Amino acid sequence: MGVTLTVLGCGSAIPTSKRNPSAHLLNVNERFFLLDCGEGTQMQLRRNKLKMQRIESIFISHLHGDHFFGLIGLLTTMNLLGRTKELLIYTPAGLKEIIDIQLKLTGTVINYKLQYCFLQNNSPEEIVNDEKLIVTAIPLKHRIPCYGFFFSEKEKQQNIKKEYVEKYKIPYEEILKIKLGQDYATPDGKIISSSQMLLPVTHAKSFAYITDTLPLPEITEIISNTDLLYHEATFSENLKERAIKTFHSTAIQAAEIAKAANVKKLIIGHFSARYKLLDEILIEAKSVFENTVVAAEGETFTA
Amino acid sequence: MGVTLTVLGCGSAIPTSKRNPSAHLLNVNERFFLLDCGEGTQMQLRRNKLKMQRIESIFISHLHGDHFFGLIGLLTTMNLLGRTKELLIYTPAGLKEIIDIQLKLTGTVINYKLQYCFLQNNSPEEIVNDEKLIVTAIPLKHRIPCYGFFFSEKEKQQNIKKEYVEKYKIPYEEILKIKLGQDYATPDGKIISSSQMLLPVTHAKSFAYITDTLPLPEITEIISNTDLLYHEATFSENLKERAIKTFHSTAIQAAEIAKAANVKKLIIGHFSARYKLLDEILIEAKSVFENTVVAAEGETFTA
Numbered sequence: 001m002g003v004t005l006t007v008l009g010c011g012s013a014i015p016t017s018k019r020n021p022s023a024h025l026l027n028v029n030e031r032f033f034l035l036d037c038g039e040g041t042q043m044q045l046r047r048n049k050l051k052m053q054r055i056e057s058i059f060i061s062h063l064h065g066d067h068f069f070g071l072i073g074l075l076t077t078m079n080l081l082g083r084t085k086e087l088l089i090y091t092p093a094g095l096k097e098i099i100d101i102q103l104k105l106t107g108t109v110i111n112y113k114l115q116y117c118f119l120q121n122n123s124p125e126e127i128v129n130d131e132k133l134i135v136t137a138i139p140l141k142h143r144i145p146c147y148g149f150f151f152s153e154k155e156k157q158q159n160i161k162k163e164y165v166e167k168y169k170i171p172y173e174e175i176l177k178i179k180l181g182q183d184y185a186t187p188d189g190k191i192i193s194s195s196q197m198l199l200p201v202t203h204a205k206s207f208a209y210i211t212d213t214l215p216l217p218e219i220t221e222i223i224s225n226t227d228l229l230y231h232e233a234t235f236s237e238n239l240k241e242r243a244i245k246t247f248h249s250t251a252i253q254a255a256e257i258a259k260a261a262n263v264k265k266l267i268i269g270h271f272s273a274r275y276k277l278l279d280e281i282l283i284e285a286k287s288v289f290e291n292t293v294v295a296a297e298g299e300t301f302t303a
Numbered sequence: 304m305g306v307t308l309t310v311l312g313c314g315s316a317i318p319t320s321k322r323n324p325s326a327h328l329l330n331v332n333e334r335f336f337l338l339d340c341g342e343g344t345q346m347q348l349r350r351n352k353l354k355m356q357r358i359e360s361i362f363i364s365h366l367h368g369d370h371f372f373g374l375i376g377l378l379t380t381m382n383l384l385g386r387t388k389e390l391l392i393y394t395p396a397g398l399k400e401i402i403d404i405q406l407k408l409t410g411t412v413i414n415y416k417l418q419y420c421f422l423q424n425n426s427p428e429e430i431v432n433d434e435k436l437i438v439t440a441i442p443l444k445h446r447i448p449c450y451g452f453f454f455s456e457k458e459k460q461q462n463i464k465k466e467y468v469e470k471y472k473i474p475y476e477e478i479l480k481i482k483l484g485q486d487y488a489t490p491d492g493k494i495i496s497s498s499q500m501l502l503p504v505t506h507a508k509s510f511a512y513i514t515d516t517l518p519l520p521e522i523t524e525i526i527s528n529t530d531l532l533y534h535e536a537t538f539s540e541n542l543k544e545r546a547i548k549t550f551h552s553t554a555i556q557a558a559e560i561a562k563a564a565n566v567k568k569l570i571i572g573h574f575s576a577r578y579k580l581l582d583e584i585l586i587e588a589k590s591v592f593e594n595t596v597v598a599a600e601g602e603t604f605t606a
Contacts, residue, residue: 014383015376017349039376040343046320063409069376073324073342076368080317094408101404105397106366107447144410 003028003153003205003303005035005230007269008044010295012212012234012248013066014273015039020297021066022270024230025050026207028133028151034058034074035149035209035230041070042077048298053083057128059135060091061211062146068095072102079110086113090127090137092145093118119147124222132156138222140213142247148213150223153204164197205303208263211270214244215253220261227303229258230295233268236281251281255288265303269295306331306456306508306606308338308533310572311347313598315515315537315551316369317576318342323600324369325573327533328353329510331436331454337361337377338452338512338533344373345380351601356386360431362438363394364514365449371398375405382413389416393430393440395448396421422450427525435459441525443516445550451516453526456507467500508606511566514573517547518556523564530606532561533598536571539584554584558591568606572598 004027011019021038025045032054034041045052052074060068068091078087089095096116103110117127119137128135131154138148157179165175168186178184178194185191208223210216211232223229233255234248243250249257251268258266266289271278278294285292293301307330314322324341328348335357337344348355355377363371371394381390392398399419406413420430422440431438434457441451460482468478471489481487481497488494511526513519514535526532534557538546546553552560554571561569569592574581581597588595596604 014380015346015349017346020346021376039373040346043318043320043323043343046318065376065379065405065409065411069372069405070342073318073368073372077317098405098408102368102372102401105401106368108368 003151003207003228004300005207005228005267005303006048006050006300007267007295007297008041008048009036009038010269010271010297011038011066012270012272013064015066016273018297019271019273020044021069022061022211023070024209025055026151026209028153028205028207031056031133033151036061036067036211037071037074038066039069039073042074044297045074052078053081053085055087056085057088057090059149059209060089060095061140061148061209062142062144063092063094064144064212067212068098071095072099075099075110075114076103076106076108079108079112083112086115088115088117090117090119090149092147093120119145124150136222138208138210138219140210140219141216142212142214146212148208148210148219150206150208150226152206155204156202158198158201160197161199164192168192207303210257212248214247215249215257217257217260220257223261223263226261226263228265228267228301229261229263230267230269231257232270233281233285234270234272236275237284239272251285252288255285255292258289258292264291265301266292267295267301268292271295306454306510306531307603308510308531308570308606309351309353309603310570310598310600311344311351312339312341313572313574313600314341314369315573315575316367318369319576321600322574322576323347324372325364325514326373327512328358329454329512331456331508331510334359334436336454339364339370339514340374340377341369342372342376345377347600348377355381356384356388358390359388360391360393362452362512363392363398364443364451364512365445365447366395366397367447367515370515371401374398375402378402378413378417379406379409379411382411382415386415389418391418391420393420393422393452395450396423422448427453439525441513441522443513443522444519445515445517449515451511451513451522453509453511453529455509455529458507459505461501461504463500464502467495471495510606513560515551517550518552518560520560520563523560526564526566528565528567530567531570531604532564532566532568533570533572534560535573536584536588537573537575539578540587542575554588555591558588558595561592561595567594568604569595570598570604571595574598
C-alpha cells in the first residue's frame with residue numbers, strides 16, 4: 001500500500017549501456033501508472049518483475065523519442081499476451097497517428113480498448129478525478145509541448161473499528177453516519193463517540209512528475225508540500241547555459257523547486273549521457289535540498 | 304578480418320528479460336551491416352561496445368515490430384551523436400512512412416543522408432554488388448512480405464609476396480599482370496613463375512540470414528555451401544503445427560535446410576518466449592545437423 005515510484009529508465013536523449021531512456025512505474029495503492037515509455041520499457045518491466053497488464057494508464061510527458069519510442073512495443077506485447085482491459089493514454093496530440101500507422105503497417109489489431117486523452121491546455125488541468133485520486137496535468141516549458149503530472153490521493157474516509165460493529169451490531173446506515181463523525185446511540189441509550197470507534201486517519205499521499213523543462217517556479221504552488229517529487233536534472237551546474245539552451249534543468253535548479261515547494265523528498269533523474277558517475281550532481285542538489293536521492297534503474301522510492 | 308555475426312537479440316515477438324527482439328551485427332572484413340533492428344538495439348550495441356556509427360547499411364527482413372521497433376531510436380541517436388555518413392536501409396515498403404511521421408512529429412531533422420531501398424521482388428534479387436561483396440535478397444514465406452539476405456564475398460585477387468617486388472624491383476604494371484597469373488621475366492632474362500610469387504588464395508566467405516519463414520527448400524540452391532547460416536527456429540518439434548500456423552520454422556526444419564544446403568555452420572535463433580532453456584531445441588537441431596549452435600545475446604560467431 002502507499003505510493004511508490006520504480007525507475008525503469010533514468011537516462012535522457014541518448015541512452016547508455018547502464019541507463020535506459022525515461023520510464024517510471026507509479027504504484028498508488030496497487031493502481032499502476034506508467035510515466036513515459038522510452039525504448040526498452042517492456043524489457044525493463046520484465047527485468048524488474050513488474051506486471052505490464054496491471055498498468056491502467058500511461059502518461060506521456062511529451063513527444064521526444066526518449067519518452068515514447070517504447071510505447072508501440074509495449075502496446076503490441078500487451079496485445080500478444082492477451083490483454084482485454086482498457087488502457088488509457090494521456091499525451092500531447094500526435095502520438096495516436098504514430099501508433100496507428102505502425103499498427104496498420106504491421107497488420108496488428110489491438111484486442112483491448114485503447115483510449116487517448118490529448119493534453120492541450122496552457123494551464124494546469126485536472127485530467128483524472130475519481131473516487132480515490134486526482135491527477136493534474138501541468139504545462140511545462142520545453143522545446144515542444146510538454147506536461148508534468150501531479151498525483152494526489154483523496155483523503156480517505158476513516159474506517160470504523162470492526163469490534164464496535166460486531167459488539168453493538170451497528171446497522172450499515174448508522175456506520176456511514178459514524179464515518180462522517182456522528183456519535184452512536186445504542187438501542188439501550190448508551191452514547192458512544194465516533195472518535196472512539198474510528199481508526200486513525202491515513203495521510204493521503206501525493207507525487208509529482210516534472211520532466212522535461214526549464215525550472216518553473218510557478219509550479220511550486222500546485223505541488224507544495226507534496227510527499228515525493230521527481231524532477232529532471234539533466235545537467236550539473238557548470239552546464240547551466242546548455243540547460244537553458246536545451247530547455248532542461250540543472251540539479252541545483254531541481255533542488256530549488258523542491259525547496260520552494262517544501263516537498264518531503266526529491267528524486268532527480270533524466271541524466272545526460274555525459275555523466276558516468278552522479279556524485280557531483282547529487283552533491284549539488286543536496287547543497288540546496290538535503291533530502292534528495294538519485295534515480296537509478298530498478299530502484300523503488302516510497303512517498 | 305573475416306566474417307562474423309554478433310547476436311544482439313535472439314528473442315521473437317515477445318521479448319523476455321533475457322532475450323531482446325531480433326537484431327544482429329554482421330562484420331564482413333570490417334564493413335558493418337545491421338540485420339533487423341528490434342526494440343533496444345541501440346542499447347545492445349552499446350552494451351556490447353559495438354560502434355553504431357560504423358554501420359553502413361541496415362537490412363530489415365519484414366515489418367513485424369520485433370524486427371524494426373528499435374530503428375527510429377537508433378536513427379535518431381546516430382543523428383544526436385553527429386553522424387554525417389550516409390546510411391542505407393533495405394526494407395519492404397512502408398517503413399519510410401513510419402520513420403518519417405516520427406521524425407516529423409518529434410521535430411527531428413536527420414543531418415546525414417538516409418536512403419531507402421525497397422524490396423519487392425518475388426524472386427531472389429541482387430541488391431548489393433560492389434567491389435568486394437554481393438548481397439542477394441531472398442523472398443521468404445511469412446504472413447507478410449519478408450526477405451532473407453545472402454552475403455557473399457567476391458573472390459579476392461591474390462596478392463604478390465613483398466620480397467619478390469623488393470628483390471626484383473618489379474614495376475607496378477608488371478605486378479598487375481603477375482596477379483592475373485602471368486610469369487615475370489627479369490631484365491637479365493630470368494623467368495619467375497607467378498605461382499611462386501603469389502600469396503595463397505583466401506577463401507571468400509558467405510553468410511545467409513533467413514528469418515522469419517516457413518522452411519523453404521527452394522532457397523538451398525542459392526545458399527548452398529555457405530560458411531555460416533543463421534536460420535530462425537522459433538519452435539521445437541512438438542509445436543510444428545503452431546510453427547505452420549504462424550509461418551515459422553522448427554529447429555529440425557532449420558537443420559534440414561542447413562543439411563540440404565550443405566552449409567558449414569548453422570546458428571539457430573528467434574526463439575519463442577516460452578523456452579526458458581534451449582537444450583531441447585539444440586538437441587533436436589543437432590540430431591539433423593551436427594554443427595549447430597544457438598544464438599545468444601552478445602555472442603559472436605565466425606564464418
